[in-house]
Amino acid sequence: MKQTLGEKCFQILNYAVLALLASTMIAPLLHLLAVSFSSPIAADSKKVFLIPVEFTFATWEHILQNEVLWRSFWITVFITVVGTLLSMLFTVLTAFPLSRKEFMLRKPIMLAIVITMIFNAPMIPFFLTVREVGLMDSIWALIIPGLISTFNMVIVRTFFMGIPDDLDDAARIDGCNEFRLLFQIYLQLSKPVLATIGLFYAVGYWNTFKTAVLFLRDPSLWPLQMRLRAFFTAEEELAAVDLIMGDFDFNTTTLKAATIIFATVPIVLVYPYLQKYFVKGAVLGSLKE
Amino acid sequence: MGGKTQQVFTQRSKALDRLNQNRLIRNIRKHWMLYLMIVPGIVYYIIFKYIPLLGSVIAFQDFQIFKGFLDSPWVGLDNFKFLFNYQDFHEVLRNTALIALYQLLFQFPAPIILALLFNEIRLLVFKRTLQSLFYLPHFLSWVVVGGIVFELLAQEGIINALREMVGLAPILFMQEEAYFRTIVVISGIWKEVGWGTIIYLAAITAINPSLYEAAVIDGANRLKQTMYITLPLMLPTITVLFLLNIGNFLELGFDQIYNLLTPMTYSVGDIIETYVYRAGVLQGQYSLTTAIGLFQSVIGFALLWIFNRLARKSEQGLW
Structure with a gap:
């Protein structure tokens, strides 16, 4: 195809602009990474861009020795692992009957569920309900109230509905009951979609914040995001040492940068591995019915 | 729609209801596992979606925490x-x-x-x-x-x-x-x-x-x-x-x-x-x-x- 001069110019410009914009997606993280390995003096005198200046491990040594941070880290790991597994179990158990034609209440139940997507309960009645259930100041408050994401449930249901019926017949002839049909046949065939919603749930749990703000008054239960927020708003807590007492090779600027990286690293690590799954999921879950 | 057709229609839908009820019971008997599977999901949606949604009525009340939303006084708008x-x-x-x-x-x-x-x-x-x-x-x-x-x-x-x-x-x-x-x-x-x-x-x-x-x-x-x-x-x-x-x-x-x-x-x-x-x-x-x-x-x-x-x-x- 022949290109006019204008189109050629546009092409070049387009590549350049998109490359520039894409670099702004990663540059802030690289910058903070550089800051976290720089001396506090360099960091505060605006010398650090993408490469550490006056390289030091001091900030990271201090961060990685912070027991409060590790405690929150492990709480987050716990809710991410346990929450994701429970969420997937509940999601699959709900999605399967709703994908079966022989399930007579399929339509009314599906409608009732979709309604909750349109009419969201206001924050306060939700808060009061969760409190009535007795989840206040319990880490289960981070898992149970958000156990099923309707969005994810619809993704799984759509996928189940796309599995050909002949399989069911074959299974039934083998004397396979519906639990076995789900767990031994459908789930085996649904690995890509399970990976997708697993990723969505895991990222959701890793980033849990609002439910922690609402339900956890006890700081010893705080998950990572909540702890970060506390560090950002009360800087002295982050330093956890009397900075006037002596010279340290870190300050709140480098510490904050390091905690941001600390919370981001796990996501960045699993990101390339799981990337192939989520795009499909984002499209699937969107609007199909 | 005329009154007569309406009447026939209602009678018919009543009969259909009964038929459906019987069909539902048979459906539950036959596919009880599917019904069992969906129970946790239904419980979840009722407790964490529908109860809070209905709880929105406290917007029309002077809600008092120890009385709950059933006994709190109504205040209209x-x-x-x-x-x-x-x-x-x-x-x-x-x-x-x-x-x-x-x-x-x-x-x-x-x-x-x-x-x-x-x-x-x-x-x-x-x-x-x-x-x-x-x-x-x-x-x-x-x-x-x-x-x-x-x-x-x-x-x-x-x-x-x-x-x-x-x-x-x-x-x-x-x-x-x-x-x-x-x-x-x-x-x-x-x-x-x-x-x-x-x-x-x-x-x-x-x-x-x-x-x-x-x-x-x-x-x-x-x-x-x-x-x-x-x-x-x-x-x-x-x-x-x-x-x-x-x-x-x-x-x-x-x-x-x-x-x-x-x-x-x-x-x-x-x-x-x-x-x-x-x-x-x-x-x-x-x-x-x-x-x-x-x-x-x-x-x-x-x-x-x-x-x-x-x-x-x-x-x-x-x-």
Whole structure:
């Protein structure tokens, strides 16, 4: 195809602009990474861009020795692992009957569920309900109230509905009951979609914040995001040492940068591995019915 | 419909009901495992979705925590009357509506434009790399993104470092009211624009290539192809996403604002959700803040209804 001069110019410009914009997606993280390995003096005198200046491990040594941070880290790991597994179990158990034609209440139940997507309960009645259930100041408050994401449930249901019926017949002839049909046949065939919603749930749990703000008054239960927020708003807590007492090779600027990286690293690590799954999921879950 | 037909109709539907009941019982007997499977899900939706939804009635009560919403006294529309005469609420509502409007004007079209630009990239490796980078911020929490924003815009942050290099005085961005809403919109675009393109790119992929071939034969250049083929065929997707967006018009997302807000910027940045959190959860004004939440939902639903009617005129409504 022949290109006019204008189109050629546009092409070049387009590549350049998109490359520039894409670099702004990663540059802030690289910058903070550089800051976290720089001396506090360099960091505060605006010398650090993408490469550490006056390289030091001091900030990271201090961060990685912070027991409060590790405690929150492990709480987050716990809710991410346990929450994701429970969420997937509940999601699959709900999605399967709703994908079966022989399930007579399929339509009314599906409608009732979709309604909750349109009419969201206001924050306060939700808060009061969760409190009535007795989840206040319990880490289960981070898992149970958000156990099923309707969005994810619809993704799984759509996928189940796309599995050909002949399989069911074959299974039934083998004397396979519906639990076995789900767990031994459908789930085996649904690995890509399970990976997708697993990723969505895991990222959701890793980033849990609002439910922690609402339900956890006890700081010893705080998950990572909540702890970060506390560090950002009360800087002295982050330093956890009397900075006037002596010279340290870190300050709140480098510490904050390091905690941001600390919370981001796990996501960045699993990101390339799981990337192939989520795009499909984002499209699937969107609007199909 | 005549009265007679109506009668026959009712009789018939009653008979049908009975028939259905019997069928349901037989269905449950035969497929009891399916019914058993869905019980946990139903329990979940009732407790955490429907009870809070019904609990919204406390907006019409003077809710007292030890009486519960069954025994608290009813006050009709008093909470709403109070709200509309309440100065704080005016400010919060204005902030919410303005930020929502800015988001609609700038954040909503951003992924559409980006998807169109992506579509012009022929080099597949380049395209994939770009997409990977653009999707990444979606997976970061608002706490982290808020932290990044504060660090970058701090007095000794990189943005002020760059300003200094070209001889400009540093600005305390996060503490100044004038910048708050801009920061909200830009950080929102930064975090979600890439993710938002996924669905539009899928819509573009679904377009029949023969349309482009025909257009090329007719002498249409890339710009014309975009204007007259790509965009019109993306319109149904855009409409649906617009409607879904408008239904949550006043729900800006608690996490983002809460993590960007400082007491210095309350006057421009305090929105319904942050206000409801402070006044409701922290101070216990349950009925009043539920009234705000209900008001928010009603506005969202009204907007959805209006725009859906408009969209239906071009046969593209949600229902």
